[in-house]
Amino acid sequence: MSRPLTLAAALVLGLGGCLVTMTPQASADPLPPRDRIELYQLDSPPGTAQTLREKGFDVVQQEIENGKEHIELTAAQTDLDALGKLGHKPEPVRNPQGQTQLEAARAQAAGGYTVWRSYSEPGGIAAQLKAIAAANRDIVKLQSIGKTLRGQDILAAKVTTGARLLPDGVKPATLYSATQHAREWIATEVDMRLLKYVIANRATLKDLLNKTELWFVPVANPDGYDFTFTEGNRLWRKNLRDNDGDGRITIGDGVDPNRNFPTNFHYDEEGSSSIPSSDTYRGAGPASEPETKAMDGLLKRVGFEMQLNYHSYGPLLLYPVGFQIATEAADNPIYEALTGNDAKPAIPGFDPDLSAELYTTNGDTNDRAHFQYGTLSWTPELDEGCDGCGFVFPDDEALVRAEFEKGLPFALDVARSAVNPVEPVNHLGNTTPDFEIDPFEVSYGKSQVVQVNAKRKLGPVFLNYQVNGAAPRRSRLPGGRAASVTATATTATTIGCAARSPEPSPATG
Template sequence: MRRRTVTALSALALLAPLLAGVAPAHAGPAPGAARAAGADRLAVHTGVLDAAGLGALSDLGLDRHELVLTDPGPGAAPGSVRVEAVLSGEQARRLAARGVDVAPAPAAAPRRDTLAAPAAPVFRRYAGPGGLAEELREQVAEHPGLAQLVPFGRSVRGQEVLAVRVTAGAGEVPEGSRPATVYVGAQHAREWITPEMVRRLLDRVLDGHGSDPATTELLRGSELWFVPVANPDGYDFSFEEGQRLWRKNLRDNDGDGETTPADGVDLNRNFPTRWGYDDEGSSPDPASETYRGPSPASEPETRALDELVGRITPEFFVNYHSAAELLLHGIGWQVATPSPDDVLYEAMVGDDADPAVPGYDPDLSAELYTTNGDTDSHLQEAHGTLGFTPEMSTCAAAAASVEGDAWEPEQCGSGFEFPDDEALVRAEFEKNVPFALAVARSAADPDDPVSVVGRTAEDFRLDTFSVSHGDPQTVAVVAKRALRDVTLNYRVDGGPVRRAPVAEWGGGERYGDENDDYYAELRGQVRGAGPGRAVEVWFEGRRHGSGPHALAAGGGERVRSGSFTYT
């Protein structure tokens, strides 16, 4: 039976009010690699927990979307669930001290078909002979004039963090002078499927130039940036024996010269925007998997990525993670907080019935868990770069995707351990390609994006209601910033049309002034409608005209929103 993390999230959300197969190493150690201590390791733990136990688990600062919750089976107490979580031995002991019983899951890995010859491993280290960094250098050398190798920083242990920039005439065209999209993998070390996604997308684009007309045209007018491994120290460390589930970078938090679960910083909680806003969206505990670091942008990997994006100001940023089968966008620091640019995001990711990546669930970033200090939020607020976080498939989902193959979901050690199988990796990559390329094709005109699900980013999105309790009455619409001369229009009881000016809402005490690069919330006031009267409301504006002076002359296509009526 396929177990999806989305199911786990739903179960956890329902309980929220009550809450107070390792792949072999294929290269030598990375330069500056830490010495691993033998006392503790991260491992999958399981247990049947009630609401109090889930509260204790939450207090450890785990990333909630990484919990797997399933039916506890017959005989379990009402309201309890079976939980699988990645914990250190110390975290398991802390739970035990609070009376919460979890135990290491049996070591297991997806089985190989013993009748077949063993296949070459798919997953590789970043550093060393045959590693991903070496491949990036080779790719650039094979595509002069199209690809550039861009070292843009160093890790906490001194490794170069590499990007490849791809655009036609790369050597002559200045960085950032064309609409840009950045693709990033392995910000979290154990998510091995994500570097494969980014490096294979790089291959697809390079091979397509000159042979595929759409790719050739794309690279004439835009630039694509590929960062397969944003956390090279942690990624290489996860290839060491017993460290497959390492997530963070390799900051030596306690300065003892060894790397234990008490070390490392979660790079996706270390960015300055809303850094440390609360202890739910990130943790102040160095032993937590969501430890945000001692200060905003304390980590060199964080600063390097921030400076790169600030230098090239890309229109879009795609930050691949795993494993949950989600397409996340928008506000992550507070649950259920929509924003104006969601109109654009939703046109690109689709919805539950028709997602841009088959089998994934499009959602606001904080739909079921919160984050703060995260990458996407900071890059949009600091640089105007709109971000997506595709959470790629779990081990179980991938293993169940092909009937009768050599991979069984029940034998997955952890959801992060994507099967080391070329066919399954290729299938996961291929289903992500259309969305990935649509994002790049949208960079030239972001508020009129390319949608693989056939949706458009509408000019207006009304904020509707049915009953008013006052006069004057404020009404609101989310509108494209590209529209000009937007006005509020209304009529009372079918009478003559009245017009009123609108102004952009500046936000409230906590939110409302973010994620509004391409859309804005505009508000106006309806006046003179007495009790019991029916008021019809709509908005109008002008699109750009065809000539350079069309707007100045009052030209351009006049567009109108839908309407709604309140009493």
Template sequence: MFRQLAIATASALVLTGLAATPSMASPPPPGGEGTGPSVYTGTVDASGLERIVDLGVDRHDMVVEPSAEAGLVDVQVILNEIQADELADEGTALEAKEPAAQRRSLQATDGVFRMYGGEGGILEELMDQAAEHPKIAQFKVIGQTHQGQDIGAVRVTGRIDKQRKEGKRPTTVYVGAQHAREWITPEMVRRLLDLYLDSYGTDERITDIVDSTEVWFVPVANPDGYDHSFGEGNRLWRKNLRDNNGDGQITGADGVDLNRNSVTRWGYDNEGSSPNPASDTYRGPSPGSEPETQALDELFGDITPEFLINYHSAAELLLYGIGWQVATPSPDDVIYEAMAGDDANPAVPGYDPDLSAELYTTNGDLDTHMQAAHGALGFTPEMSTCEAAADSVPDDEWVAEEDCVALGFDFPDDEALIQAEFEKNVPFALAVAESALDPNDPVSVVGRDAPDFQVDTFSVSYGDPQTVAVWAKRDLFAKFMTYRINGGPPRISLVQEWDGGERYGDENTDYYAEYRGTVRGASPGDTVEVRFSALPSLRDIFRTWNARLVQSEPFTYEVAQDTGNDVLVIANEDYTGFNPEPAPRNDGPKYLDEHLAALAANGVDADVWDVDAQGVPHDLGVLGHYDSILWYLGDNRLTQDADDVLTETFLFGDVTDLSVAERQQYLTIAVRDFLNEGGKLALAGETTAYYGQLAGAVGGIYYGLDGAPEQECQVTEDFFSDCLILADDFTQYWLGAYDRTPVGAEGVAGTDVPLTGVGALFGGPATVDNPIDEAGEFTPTSDVLPIDEFPQFESWAAAEYTGPSGPFLPIEGAWAAFAAHVDEGYQRLGRTFSVPELADGETATFDAQFSFITELQYDHVIVEVRPVGTEDWTTLPDLNDGTSTAPPAECEAGFFVDQHPQLANYLTVGNPCTSTGATGEWNSFTGSSGGWTDVSFDLSAYEGQEIELVISYVTDPFTGEVGLIVDDTRFTVAGVETEAEGFETGLGDWTVLGAPASSPGNVGDWERITIEGPFYAATATVDSLLFGFGLEQLESDAARAEVVGRILAHFAG
């Protein structure tokens, strides 16, 4: 999925640095001062954002705002020094903000927030509170930290002296401060403890909870890290204090993220947690390695609680359910949803209830493990940001722009605001504890019930027998299914619990489970009505003295066909869509016959599902009737309705290729469900695994508004929470393509099973309408995630392109010269030419082929020339009209010429700037060349002279695009090409000159590059094949039939 880019809100945050240490009586925390992460700032473009994402930054640790410079964004991100240095080495230099004290919040005066250890700390308070309420409270040390601190917990239950067995009563656990810097969370848990203790005996509701259940309070699950965050310069410390490298010091390379260290799904991939010790989401050296993790695990093992609330900050979310994989609902979500509410009516006002993985994935997290290992249903409230709290009371003393300096984590040290945040969370916290008595029928502060049945409905079936499914309460007795065919007499089918699929479906089933029954005897054209029934639970029977059947609402489907074929072709051509067509064709599938013919040539009759005409096929109703699916795209670049063509963003304006219609998300998940149940899939098309222009930054492509997928995406504040994302996880983790690069090619050659030895050219009618110019070149997932560490993602390259071509591959021969982007660079490649005397009508030109993508108007490619022995520099215009005389963007500000004084030869800074300078004129290429382009420069004015000609790539201080590649250089005199250089054996007479002495040095410079290859055209797994081209784009029917035959053989095993 997205590589954890954490674009939070776009509210104007003025960072003034990190917080200073408050005064307190307790001793300073262990570890060095100033070793923690800091807020780094800078101005970057989309590629710079992607570099930050690739560090594995937690999404809440980054804020992005529009920049005054077009196409750029101002970024503020929490990094440690190691990560900042890594970015700088890659050309994205950010600046650390100087630490500064938050106004009032962290001054050297007593405040609300305090340390855990030492005199007057939270640990001492826990012991005192338990001692003051001995009839209902006990203090317990549940473990110790790396630094030897006790991890304190308080158990609260009625007549506690008689309740010697911990967890005997229905139990709820409240946990805070797994992440050190989230100071509001210990206050939440501590105050909740105070509320229970102080209200017992006077508040009927709380008294009932205490007398009938057991509640545990662990305000600080990470004592070492929490106390460390009070040290100067450490306010943003997140992890514990494990000394990862054993050097006796605590630095940015130390510590483990305790919410990524639990055993369940630990290290499932490198997006939900990081293997890098310097990352804030570092998962630790092994599952459950940390003493703090072990302490909670042992406690939960002893008391087996019904519920967990694991408080975090800062994002105003209410998370539940599966977090290790996107878009994976589970049966116990019925309870979670009843308790948490929805976007319109959340259980905590202002919070957004969601599946844990809706915004980003996590693995090794506490909630997932505690349900999987101990049956505790877990919620993670992400409490309010500093900004939300500071703005919550109009005209008070708190001003977000002045007081919030740590990307939302520095909740104001203000009693009234802290108490208000606490009180907002109390109703949900109490309801969860009350629900422990009967999780099947939870207490909901939003007035929702957990229904007995949640039926998986569909309207079309492709066969008989037909499997149907329902999520039902486990404690219902004698579950069965009834169905009627064409209104006839009811028939009964027993149901069985589904054990789950190959990767998912067997978890979060403590109170609900998926049960399946089978309809038999229906024929094409028949209508079937299905209903699920059961007897009430024994508890409900004894409570109501009523054993009447409980039933689901019925649903009806039609049997459209029942061929018995094993293969289904999904035609996903989007002929009713808008990409690449300017308007819908509405003329039906264009390439269906080619695919059916290729199957028929292998003796296979196939059925068809046309997405445009029929919508999304149901995984059980349609897909489940087949062993294999051939899913193809045809000319479809992206499945788009009219309102998806342009997506409004607050940073970049209207952007193309940023959204798809929501049906593409639902189709993807349906096919994933099919694979999960043992199906086989081949997916083919020139833009398979293409997720639009921001794929690298957001990890996918949008498909609708958050909470309203049927509405068009509009990114008004947050690149992650505003819109829903069709994640790239499906092609990465199920189809074996970790990333994709567009290329052109002449053909394809098989390199491994099942395509070994296959050879085919591209061509034929399909390539007239859709030439091979953006085929997908893939990196196999197992090349990134090694099989020995990630066997679940085993994949390999099955074919490569022949005759590959592309904007950054050499165009002539195998080598070219390349200047990759560097910030504030002046990369120069130069040589001399002797221009002879010319006869009338003769010319001398420098000719070459260029391909470039630069930051439009900010970074430039120029061809400079001067007579040798002079300083009479100028830049030359392209005779093919590729250059412009427009001055660089913001030239009038002066920073570009100040940075590179050489440019004063061609530009005069003023308002406006002019395109003439001290010795010459300004002519530049900027933006994108659209691939390789011929360039030509007239040297005739220098006849009889020796000149120096320099190809320069000049950049501003901020991040840019790809850079410039040059090939096929020639000196042409009177139409005769001479001194040709294609860099095949070296640079020839060309020299890398470095930056002018007056410019900053280049961190990278010109170099020769070659077509290294291979350029993989297809990836394979045991169950799938992904093609970066359309099968219809193969030149011949025979080639297509051969490839399809290999697909079928692979799937047959």
């Protein structure tokens, strides 16, 4: 979104989980002044955002407007110095009160929080989760899915009928996870409110709780999240890995938990960074971080049908594929049906799209969940609450509640669709086609995949296609979400697809 560059006026539970070898921990004191992160903006020629990402900068927004690319990015003083050498002169993003991110954060903290709570404080997120589980033992089971670098339990709540009696994953399951990135407080709050909503409305949601499991991990990065509640650290994104081993947390430390998964790890330098000081630093190796191991272990153990992994700020509604552009997953028709389109998105005001069409990522949760575990996985990038608020969402109950409520129908659609994802349930009224062909005009390589995306319920299908105007060819494809054959040709055109029949004939579609 474009902004002017001028100042705006104006419990005790038996918690199972993996054990990690603990090492001496770095101090989590406030960052030195030069290392404190702010949100900046600049206008530059199109393509600048991609270049900056490849250099390790944390570009969080980009938009082409009037021939210029409006960019919002986080930066510490060293980043500003580097941007200056590249000829850029970024200005701070300011909220309607004229405050920068750190100024707004300081003002919120000084007044005492109305909404926000850290993870480990008395009455914080961990304590709330334990209290909820203790009060709702028939439908809530709380467990630790692993420990952070600093030894905190990463808590997950399973909500379903007979939660403590039935094995995990015995029903179709949906995971609502949040706050891999420490600074994204609104993600935690939306996830917590969804958990509380499900419990408060257990009577009307009885059928859903009988048939499915709903899982909640409101804070996937507890150490980092707690760190953002300390002076000067509000925009910290990563975990608290002491990369240089100097016993302190500074700008060169931390690993991005959402770039540390094994799938497509280090695919390129645009979707994640090799630079330890970068906010998208992927870490020393795939799944090097205990926070990543915890989430990956949960995904593997339960086998979720669906996942919403809440982040901020957008407003965006993203789904795989994220590691390279113009690449659709075989489940794209399901993603499109549930997510909606620009004219009618599943969450009002959000931009729905393939993740890589907006920005590329690698080693991220969505692609890991989808390609490794067959989980349909979305990233809702929640809104900022006001123009210029960025990551410092207002400490305002009405605004926080509104942000939760506008995404509630989509969150429930996803859970209701877990029973049969191929025929998704959604408030938009969208359906999935029986099959979709993938036509093209010219093959620029030695061979070209000719394919159709077909529902499993159809069983085997017959693909009819034509190469260079020659006689039509027919290939029998196995049943599945997607099936393909390879045509070795310079040009090829798909001419039809048919479901299996005793005497298959060319289709008309």
